[in-house]
Amino acid sequence: MNTRDSTPRRDSIRARGATAARLPVAAVQPSLAPIDAAPSFKHKAYAALKNAIVAMDIYRSRDDIRLDERKLAQDFGISRTPVREAMAQLESEGFVRSVPRRGVYVVRKTKNEVIEMITAWAALESMAARLVTQTATPEQIADLRKMFATFEGDQVRAHLDEYSEVNIEFHQTIIKLSGNRVLIEMAENLFTHMRMIRRKTIVEKDRVDRSIRDHMKIIEALEARATDRAEVLVRDHALGLADHVKQYADYLD
Amino acid sequence: MNTRDSTPRRDSIRARGATAARLPVAAVQPSLAPIDAAPSFKHKAYAALKNAIVAMDIYRSRDDIRLDERKLAQDFGISRTPVREAMAQLESEGFVRSVPRRGVYVVRKTKNEVIEMITAWAALESMAARLVTQTATPEQIADLRKMFATFEGDQVRAHLDEYSEVNIEFHQTIIKLSGNRVLIEMAENLFTHMRMIRRKTIVEKDRVDRSIRDHMKIIEALEARATDRAEVLVRDHALGLADHVKQYADYLD
DNA sequence: TGTTCATGGCTGGTATACAATATGCCAGCA
DNA sequence: TGCTGGCATATTGTATACCAGCCATGAACA
Numbered sequence: 001m002n003t004r005d006s007t008p009r010r011d012s013i014r015a016r017g018a019t020a021a022r023l024p025v026a027a028v029q030p031s032l033a034p035i036d037a038a039p040s041f042k043h044k045a046y047a048a049l050k051n052a053i054v055a056m057d058i059y060r061s062r063d064d065i066r067l068d069e070r071k072l073a074q075d076f077g078i079s080r081t082p083v084r085e086a087m088a089q090l091e092s093e094g095f096v097r098s099v100p101r102r103g104v105y106v107v108r109k110t111k112n113e114v115i116e117m118i119t120a121w122a123a124l125e126s127m128a129a130r131l132v133t134q135t136a137t138p139e140q141i142a143d144l145r146k147m148f149a150t151f152e153g154d155q156v157r158a159h160l161d162e163y164s165e166v167n168i169e170f171h172q173t174i175i176k177l178s179g180n181r182v183l184i185e186m187a188e189n190l191f192t193h194m195r196m197i198r199r200k201t202i203v204e205k206d207r208v209d210r211s212i213r214d215h216m217k218i219i220e221a222l223e224a225r226a227t228d229r230a231e232v233l234v235r236d237h238a239l240g241l242a243d244h245v246k247q248y249a250d251y252l253d
Numbered sequence: 254m255n256t257r258d259s260t261p262r263r264d265s266i267r268a269r270g271a272t273a274a275r276l277p278v279a280a281v282q283p284s285l286a287p288i289d290a291a292p293s294f295k296h297k298a299y300a301a302l303k304n305a306i307v308a309m310d311i312y313r314s315r316d317d318i319r320l321d322e323r324k325l326a327q328d329f330g331i332s333r334t335p336v337r338e339a340m341a342q343l344e345s346e347g348f349v350r351s352v353p354r355r356g357v358y359v360v361r362k363t364k365n366e367v368i369e370m371i372t373a374w375a376a377l378e379s380m381a382a383r384l385v386t387q388t389a390t391p392e393q394i395a396d397l398r399k400m401f402a403t404f405e406g407d408q409v410r411a412h413l414d415e416y417s418e419v420n421i422e423f424h425q426t427i428i429k430l431s432g433n434r435v436l437i438e439m440a441e442n443l444f445t446h447m448r449m450i451r452r453k454t455i456v457e458k459d460r461v462d463r464s465i466r467d468h469m470k471i472i473e474a475l476e477a478r479a480t481d482r483a484e485v486l487v488r489d490h491a492l493g494l495a496d497h498v499k500q501y502a503d504y505l506d
Numbered sequence: 507t508g509t510t511c512a513t514g515g516c517t518g519g520t521a522t523a524c525a526a527t528a529t530g531c532c533a534g535c536a
Numbered sequence: 537t538g539c540t541g542g543c544a545t546a547t548t549g550t551a552t553a554c555c556a557g558c559c560a561t562g563a564a565c566a
Contacts, residue, residue, distance in 0.1 A: 041549080073551095079551040080518090080550095081551065082549080089341065089345055098518080101556075101558050103517065120435040123377050124376050126380075127373070128376075180369045182372070182373040182443075183372070294519080295520095335521095353528085353548065353549075354527050354528050356547065
């Protein structure tokens with residue numbers, strides 16, 4: 001009897017990897033060989049393009065940055081089709097904007113859009129903080145502390161850029177610890193945009209100090225499993241950044 | 254070097270409609286014509302497919318529902334390319350799942366995924382409620398009341414399905430009133446998924462009664478500009494639904 | 507010399523042809 | 537009879553050809 005009738009099919013559709021059926025019947029655990037090995041050109045092009053865009057420091061200049069389908073296809077050594085599919089996805093994620101018969105352009109977020117993104121991030125992360133107080137393990141929360149072990153004292157001033165990255169990772173970790181995939185996925189795009197803006201954001205020493213203090217308070221609230229307090233702290237921390245951007249980030253626009 | 258048209262181009266790229274450039278130079282406000290007069294085949298196919306999927310009542314049966322690229326292309330009278338692009342977007346939005354060399358299948362959300370979506374929705378809408386208390390006009394908030402004018406008394410029992418739609422609209426309106434486009438866009442997908450599940454959700458009379466009472470309290474909090482209270486009410490209302498699903502929605506999975 | 511307008515090049519949008527692979531059927535063998 | 541292996545078929549992934557609109561150049565004319 002063919003055990004691979006309909007039951008595994010449902011699973012294979014839901015499972016992301018789903019190439020186990022390729023190997024011989026070898027009655028080992030089928031989970032032994034989820035050999036992914038299926039990064040299509042589309043995904044490769046998507047990843048390559050996204051990396052390129054993120055690494056671009058687009059806020060340095062104000063000139064429009066255009067992406068040429070045909071040229072990119074040549075550079076990648078593939079045809080236009082997968083490049084186009086990658087572009088379409090990047091467009092739906094807000095990284096590029098395609099103008100018919102004109103070209104594809106890298107998107108620069110306006111100051112107001114940045115504020116909106118930070119506000120949305122505040123919404124997601126504050127909910128995530130609630131969930132963390134309810135479901136995360138003590139070890140997971142403890143890992144949050146370690147992220148700041150290297151940033152005590154005055155080392156911060158010398159490594160503001162590094163801190164900026166650790167800062168983003170801290171918040172991203174909280175969202176991941178929530179275990180809510182919808183939250184995680186929604187936040188991922190926001191954080192990617194944040195990383196792009198980060199370079200252009202002027203970080204002052206005292207803001208960093210306050211940021212670290214906020215983070216410590218957040219960690220304490222999470223450890224104490226203080227759901228409401230953690231939520232408020234996380235939200236206000238993010239909204240504080242939004243206000244800061246609103247006041248001082250006139251270099252956007 | 255692109256100094257000549259940098260300003261209008263920036264606008265035309267950012268605007269979603271982006272057909273203003275087609276008009277003569279006519280120095281009118283470019284924001285006057287967001288009339289999306291350029292629905293490409295891709296967008297048409299996307300809209301048609303999305304409508305079809307939403308109207309599908311996919312939770313009635315457990316059989317896998319497959320979408321045939323070529324058949325759809327024939328039915329729409331277009332080629333596979335725009336259909337594929339529409340499919341790709343629907344996949345990134347979580348409506349379908351494409352299995353290489355197998356086909357694309359309509360996605361059924363598991364119970365756990367539904368709970369995660371509702372939780373994310375709670376995060377977005379509770380933040381939106383905060384913003385509404387700070388920025389919305391009294392008229393806008395008053396409109397919320399009108400939505401329930403027809404649902405007083407016992408009319409609800411007879412029109413449970415209608416109520417379900419009004420219910421979703423109520424929450425969607427709150428998010429729209431926030432004026433935060435990021436929140437709005439994120440929530441849009443969630444609500445679309447909700448509308449699909451709604452049909453399968455058994456709505457009991459007493460839950461509806463409580464729901465209406467919750468809504469009224471929310472409206473009152475918004476009118477009173479009670480930021481924190483509105484947030485809590487909205488969040489708990491949504492999380493209450495999540496709990497309800499967790500307990501009673503075993504027909505999912 | 508300044509303005510207008512036609513035309514050609516370049517772009518993304520669409521259609522179609524080709525390639526790769528997963529699946530199911532059927533013949534052949536133990 | 538039950539199982540294995542290869543072939544036919546179906547389906548998506550990719551490449552390429554064609555089309556229509558936008559833009560800029562430059563010639564022609566006032």
